[in-house]
Amino acid sequence: MSVKTIVLHMNRVEGDLEVHVDVADGVVVDAWCKGTMYRGFEKILVGRGPLDGLVITPRICGICSTSHLLAAARALDDVFDVEPPPDAHRVRNVTLMTETVQSDIRHTVLMFAADLVNPAHRSDPHFEEAVRRFEPFRGESVVEVIRETKKILEIVAILGGQWPHSSFMVPGGIVSVPSSADLQRCLWLLRSFQSWYERQILGCSLERFAQIESVAELHAWLDESPRHQNSDFGFLLRAMRSMRLDEIGAGPGNYLSVGSLEMPNDTRIKAVQDSHFLEPAGFAQGTEVEAFEQESIREHVAHSWFMDYPGGRHPFDGETRPYATGAEGSKYSWAKAPRYADRVVETGPLAEAVMSGQSLIRDMLSQGPNAMVRQIARIIRPVRLIPAMYAWLEEARGDGHYYVKPKPLQNGRGFGLCHAPRGSLGHWVEITDGAISHYQIVTPTAWNASPRDSENRRGAMEEALIGTPVKEVDNPIDVYHVVRSFDPCLVCTVHTLRKPLNREWNGAA
């Protein structure tokens, strides 16, 4: 058996990801995901003012800056022991959900579906139509998505000043005080986006789609109307099946969600099982859900380009000293390897669908996970989010109460968790003598594109690649499908240092 190693520097992922796969007898027999860029955010954060994470950390990622802002703000809420007013939670949530729905659609159509246009699929009956819809810069759906997704982001600008890279969330709430007219304009934007999403992406109303609870009902829905078959979702479903994306990319089968979208008081929206979050926290093996404990997170560096420590460390105790060995030895990535309760896990929309008990996705998972169901969970996530966005925009009061000033503080620590579009995100921060002394970030892609850990276990995406067929070594199309189904975002591989410091600081602004 001859083994050939293929090195792929991936495009249409955020940031720099190289995938190395060993191929024997036409299938992937081993895989390594390498984050090839180290950005050293630690030197920027450590020693800075306690609120500086609100300005610096959104700049980690151009597509999920609001997610980093929310995690940073939640961490500071925890540090200052302050609970934002309910309407501040509503506005924070709506902006995160806005970022999420634009990302879900842009990723699916601009980044994921472009692989259906790959010449490797030339003989597939769906190829010509895929080109018509998804060819970069020209495809009909591509042009539509570029035109429409930027409009929904105007909600973040109205509520928070700009997208990307706002810093409008602060410990105790938000700096803005939206007026009734501001909230009304957001509702109009949402209405317009919903109509477009129903027409272009789903081919039916949100209500109709939400009725689909099983694979059998999904088939029935598809057969029901040409509008369903010819929507982008309907076409993707047909094409992904035909191109056999439901036979590749299983992954570890363990899922993690840290919990996201804090439920405000007195909301008409009901959370699953009275969770504090609209998107509940949980750890699942298959579809069996257990409680999530943030204390059970550990990060390993045995195969990451950092100075070694034994086993794994919790983010409050983490350390990061870059140690570039190049291609020598066992280290191969700038991403650390986070593990939950000593297990390799996957995070993202698929995990969220499992935790929130979505019947359709859980039914699809009964046949085993794959790249297709991972992408379906992403493109239908707005069906679940949009109704809550309406509720929270309608419930928030114009010129209302959006901020509670925290008491000044010199020392403290806290953490903030939420779901970025790509999955679970956490910030852990420590303030010493009025300045940041420790800042640790664990991103969705650190979970998904993790390298091996100290027990030599592969990361989730590495595991998902095993067994992937490779027909052309110059163009291993199924490898691309599997990798992009995780929506990796490598700009987020950032790490931290702990160092003593002294700086005067007199309160939370």
Added chain:
Amino acid sequence: MSKTLYWFQGSACGGDTFSLLGVELPNLCELLEMLDVEVLWQPSLSNGTPSQHHALLEAICHGEQKLDILCVEGAIVRGPGGTGMFDTMEGVPKKDLFARLAKVAGDVVAVGTCACFGGIGADGEIEATGLQFLKATPGGFLGSSYRSANGNVVVNLPGCPCHGDVIASTIATIAQKAPLPLTEWNSPVEWYDLLVHQGCVRNEYHEYRIEEREFGERGCLFFHLGCRGPVAYGPCNKILWNRRSSKTRVGLPCVGCTEPDFPQSHPFFQTPSIVDIPIELPDGVDRAHYLAYKGMAAAAAPDRLKQRKTRV
């Protein structure tokens, strides 16, 4: 004949790419078509396999494929110890690849503060630098004497991110070979010869020195909350973000993201001051006269502002 464009990402977050996707009219696809610009490569959007990309890069660097416009997003990484190994492609430092592209590019555009001045990583161990500046110091990765194949300096479009309209307009100007007057920071005069303060809806509060001390009040953010609007140059309050608003309009202090020293070393959301007078005053003002004027203005402030009735 089509103009060609290659979009290079160094140490970047992708924010400028997403800012460009937000351009209103023409949208990105229409713009490229109107200008007859062919995108050879955009890492977030292009199709093409890694091996095709590799072949494209070789063709560009060997002069077999012409490159009219090289857009650079993100800083050039030189660390550790000048090796560039903190940011590699297929084991090769990306800084070396960028150096080859810069030799053949017709024009070079630094998109965003990281590419212009080093930005987020300029003080970090990654030894990040801008293309022709390191923070406020001329030089950067390419050196002050660098000129593109068309004989031009690197055009700087600072901002974190840079506004999409600014990127689109600059690409259009270069593609059409129209004149592009630049500021002392090599940024287009059109977009960077005005302060963020211009057009802020809180200007009347600034004028009469009605100050915001706590988030969520109506007032000027400059005196206590660290707003850089009267110091930082950029069109945020002229062209607005996402066609709707700006940071200062919603009560978020300007963080000075277009400035060569962004991110500033002193804490955000605080104005360094001595007895309530900011140490740094609006760009270019005479301190003594400014203080006298502000004292008189505060005394003349109308009640509707003092009572913060005027909406922002």
